[in-house]
Amino acid sequence: MIEVSGLTKRYRQVRAVDDLTFSVNPGVVTGFLGPNGAGKSTTMRMILGLDKPTAGTTTINGVPYRKLRNPLREVGALLDAKATHPNRSAANHLKWIAKSNGLPKSRVDEVLGLVGLSEVAGKKTGGFSLGMGQRLGLATALLGDPGVLLLDEPVNGLDPEGIRWVRDFLKALAAEGRTVLVSSHMLSEMALTADHLIVIGRGKLVSDSSTYEFIKQSSRTSVLMRTEQYKEFTAVLEEENISYREDIDEEKRPLIVIDDQTTDFVGALAYSTGIMVTELTERKASLEEAFLQMTGHAQEYHTGDRPGQPEITGSAPVPNDQMLNEEN
Numbered sequence: 567m568i569e570v571s572g573l574t575k576r577y578r579q580v581r582a583v584d585d586l587t588f589s590v591n592p593g594v595v596t597g598f599l600g601p602n603g604a605g606k607s608t609t610m611r612m613i614l615g616l617d618k619p620t621a622g623t624t625t626i627n628g629v630p631y632r633k634l635r636n637p638l639r640e641v642g643a644l645l646d647a648k649a650t651h652p653n654r655s656a657a658n659h660l661k662w663i664a665k666s667n668g669l670p671k672s673r674v675d676e677v678l679g680l681v682g683l684s685e686v687a688g689k690k691t692g693g694f695s696l697g698m699g700q701r702l703g704l705a706t707a708l709l710g711d712p713g714v715l716l717l718d719e720p721v722n723g724l725d726p727e728g729i730r731w732v733r734d735f736l737k738a739l740a741a742e743g744r745t746v747l748v749s750s751h752m753l754s755e756m757a758l759t760a761d762h763l764i765v766i767g768r769g770k771l772v773s774d775s776s777t778y779e780f781i782k783q784s785s786r787t788s789v790l791m792r793t794e795q796y797k798e799f800t801a802v803l804e805e806e807n808i809s810y811r812e813d814i815d816e817e818k819r820p821l822i823v824i825d826d827q828t829t830d831f832v833g834a835l836a837y838s839t840g841i842m843v844t845e846l847t848e849r850k851a852s853l854e855e856a857f858l859q860m861t862g863h864a865q866e867y868h869t870g871d872r873p874g875q876p877e878i879t880g881s882a883p884v885p886n887d888q889m890l891n892e893e894n
């Protein structure tokens with residue numbers, strides 16, 4: 567089990583992590599989700615004792631990382647899969663880590679088998695593809711057969727087959743009763759992998775719930791309506807205190823968009839007020855849209871702020887204020 571309490575990390579003006587409190591339980595895959603720059607890596611580094619918190623505490627099985635007697639036997643981590651010596655073979659890389667941590671050499675072949683790298687065990691890691699590098703990173707994390715795993719974006723850059731392999735692998739590890747915390751900036755990926763989601767934006771907790779609950783709460787349904795009696799119907803909506811937005815369709819015809827209502831309701835309202843409806847459609851926000859809505863206020867970067875980082879756009883209004891633990 568991982569416990570994080572009041573965790574804060576400040577870098578000069580930036581509050582990279584801001585008063586985070588959450589627990590990660592064994593037996594399920596827990597997704598650690600947030601846009602780029604949200605503070606996921608910094609949080610993981612603090613859990614692993616690699617960065618010192620400005621405030622707050624983190625423990626693994628009740629003990630701060632630095633006080634664990636056999637850290638590799640308790641916690642496995644994948645932070646940067648490229649952190650290998652390019653001229654060293656996969657097996658030698660693992661043997662070196664096993665030896666320096668007092669782990670049995672026999673475990674090297676076991677973990678290479680677990681991640682499907684037995685056949686390339688003697689090959690230099692410098693020639694490994696991204697997917698092979700990620701597998702080796704997982705093998706390294708599993709060397710001490712730990713009960714707790716922390717993996718930072720393990721599917722980043724992988725092809726669909728590699729992503730599926732990592733997903734199934736993580737689920738199997740959790741099913742063995744391990745605590746698995748895996749970070750990602752993509753809700754669509756986490757929705758398929760994680761049972762539970764801890765969502766952060768700008769260092770703050772946005773949501774801590776089951777994946778099912780998060781998706782249910784954040785998915786927004788809108789009704790799109792077209793009518794020749796546009797002015798009359800918007801007057802009805804205003805009279806009934808129902809908020810709406812104006813939009814246009816592909817043919818540039820005016821549309822009325824009503825959030826969080828059903829077509830049944832809008833259709834009945836139009837009928838009861840004598841409005842002729844020419845189109846009535848329900849639109850569900852995609853998972854990614856929903857996620858961006860929830861963390862939209864919390865996004866850190868725009869194009870140009872940090873070279874090489876993809877832009878996260880979409881700062882639509884936050885649907886559920888209670889879920890966004892933010893000041894702005």
Ligand SMILES: Nc1ncnc2c1ncn2[C@@H]1O[C@H](COP(=O)(O)OP(=O)(O)OP(=O)(O)O)[C@@H](O)[C@H]1O
Pocket residue numbers: 577580581582583600601602603604605606607608609751866
């Ligand atoms: N060593 C550092 N010095 C100064 N600022 C830092 C440092 N490390 C992280 N930050 C800042 O802390 C914030 C959180 O960064 P972090 O890397 O933890 O986010 P992340 O969610 O892991 O994002 P990504 O997916 O892009 O890695 C960012 O504003 C980042 O610029």
